[in-house]
Amino acid sequence: MKYKILIHSFTFLAIFLGIACGYSEFAPFFTFANVITELFLKLFRLIAPPIIFFSLASSISGMSGYEEIKSLGRKILSYTLSTTLCASSISLLLFIFIDPTNSSLSSAQATLGQQPSGTYLTFLMQVIPDNMVKPFLDNNILAVAFLGLVAGLTSLQLKRENKDSLH
Numbered sequence: 001m002k003y004k005i006l007i008h009s010f011t012f013l014a015i016f017l018g019i020a021c022g023y024s025e026f027a028p029f030f031t032f033a034n035v036i037t038e039l040f041l042k043l044f045r046l047i048a049p050p051i052i053f054f055s056l057a058s059s060i061s062g063m064s065g066y067e068e069i070k071s072l073g074r075k076i077l078s079y080t081l082s083t084t085l086c087a088s089s090i091s092l093l094l095f096i097f098i099d100p101t102n103s104s105l106s107s108a109q110a111t112l113g114q115q116p117s118g119t120y121l122t123f124l125m126q127v128i129p130d131n132m133v134k135p136f137l138d139n140n141i142l143a144v145a146f147l148g149l150v151a152g153l154t155s156l157q158l159k160r161e162n163k164d165s166l167h
Contacts, residue, residue: 021033045139048139048141049135049136049139049141049144050136052141052144052145052148053136053144053145053147053148053151054148055148056145056148056149056151056152057148057151057152057155058152059152060148060149060151060152060153060155060156061151061152061155061156061163063156065156066156069153069156126140126142126143127140127142127143127146128143128146129143129146129147132147135147
């Protein structure tokens with residue numbers, strides 16, 4: 001219990017210090033915050049692709065067969081679609097309520113620059129990688145997930161004693 005109170009105290013202290021540093025407009029605070037942000041994001045990009053790959057491959061290889069994968073896939077798809085529908089509805093309501101087309105924020109749209117262009121087909125073609133290493137180097141999470149899915153599905157074809165040593 002004491003440990004939980006200590007974590008909460010440090011969390012509230014960090015929030016308070018973050019707000020105080022933001023209002024202080026002291027340049028070294030912003031420089032330090034940018035350094036910490038970059039370090040955190042680089043470490044996250046370093047560790048995320050292998051975790052995604054191994055968790056998918058290991059989870060699928062531990063399943064009994066394709067029926068279990070289909071059942072889980074249906075649950076994942078329904079959850080994804082329902083949360084997407086919920087998020088889209090909330091964003092539509094916020095768009096209608098805020099009405100950003102009549103605000104001064106619309107002038108900031110010109111300063112955004114060139115938006116990335118492409119079709120869904122080019123996006124889907126990037127999911128299937130050229131080699132095994134490229135998705136990890138490019139930090140292409142969808143391609144890493146695709147490789148993990150393929151590795152897990154191919155491990156289902158192994159004999160039970162060989163599969164147990166992988167899982």
